[in-house]
Amino acid sequence: MACLTNQFVGLKCPRILRTRNKNLGNPIIIHTKQKIVCKATSVGTTNAQTRERLKLKEMFEEAYERCRIAPMEGVGFTVEDFHSALEKYDFDSDMGTKVKGTVFKVDANGALVDITAKSSAYLPVEEASIHNIKHVEEAGIFPGFREEFVIIGKNEADDSVVLSLRSIQYDIAWERCRQLQDEDVVVKGKVVGANKGGVVALVEGLHGFVPFSQIFSKSTAEELLEKELPLKFVEVDQEQTRVILSNRKAMADSQTQLGIGSVVLGTVQSLKPYGAFIDIGGINGLLHVSQISHDRVSDITTIFQPGDTLKVMILSHDRERGRVSLSTKKLEPTPGDMIRNPKLVFEKAEEMAQTFRQRIAQAEAMARADLLKFHPESGLTLNSDGILGPLTSGLPAEGLDLSETFPAEES
Known part of the structure; x- marks a missing residue:
């Protein structure tokens, strides 16, 4: 027992605190040594956090000082590089400069x-198209639309x-008009205005x-308003902003395409007691009452009305006077079909016109053969198609129907 006592000499036992549970009334024993250990652990954790915070603070202070003293140290992209990059995206904003842009x-x-x-940058609606529009969408301009623009002002x-x-x-329009003038092309122009000297047409x-x-034609300005006319360019001067056009030159060019015996589609423009005026692609032709049918036509209004579409054949063409004579009579499969069954006439029109041609x-071949017979010194020869040399000046280039005599037409 004495030996056991000697082993614990110098040792201090922890104090035992007693407390009582208010609810149960039993005492609870707490060892003060455990409590001290818990406090020590808490203090150790707090010190580690403090050291971490101090370390972060030192890092931020060093970074701040480095930025203040040498902000570009270790940076590969310099201030000069930055300004140089900006210059790449800078542009000349002077009037007339062209720039690429995207509508957003x-x-x-x-x-x-x-x-x-x-x-x-802003594109006003009045600058969005060469035509008069009320909204940019009418010109096909929507978000995502990309095009080349020109700078015309600055806000x-x-x-x-x-x-x-x-x-x-x-x-582009001026260049296009100059090209069309050089090529001597016939264009369509809509009449949008008039003055005492003529009419104004919109072209390109x-x-x-x-x-x-x-x-x-002899139409008035009021009659031509809103109508389309075949036109040719007479003068195109961008510096003077002047465009002069001619309907006569265009019509003369179109009329050269009208061959005797050709079938064309026309529209009845007006009716007179002596016949019907037919619009054949901008050319006004006369279908004389005697050339409507082999049967007699007493009242032309029983056959045609203004606005009717029909097929007609070219009988003659006076280019100097600008007069074209037409016929449906020559297209009748049997006499009187234009009165009884005009639909059949139009169906057989090309076939009947071919027979007419x-x-x-044949009449031309006979005429040339007679010419060769009575004038052997002319040197004309007959080829395999029955054509003898050039026609005389008295015959039209398209030929002449010598088998019939056409009735006189009233003007």
């Missing part, structure tokens, strides 16, 4: 355009620029002037 928003007055610049209030498509389209988006002296060719 449209509104009632125009469209906002991204031109990859420091400032925004000092917000440093934005004003763009135009209309100016570019005008330059440009307003051209057609003097009354250059209009083929063959008769003309």
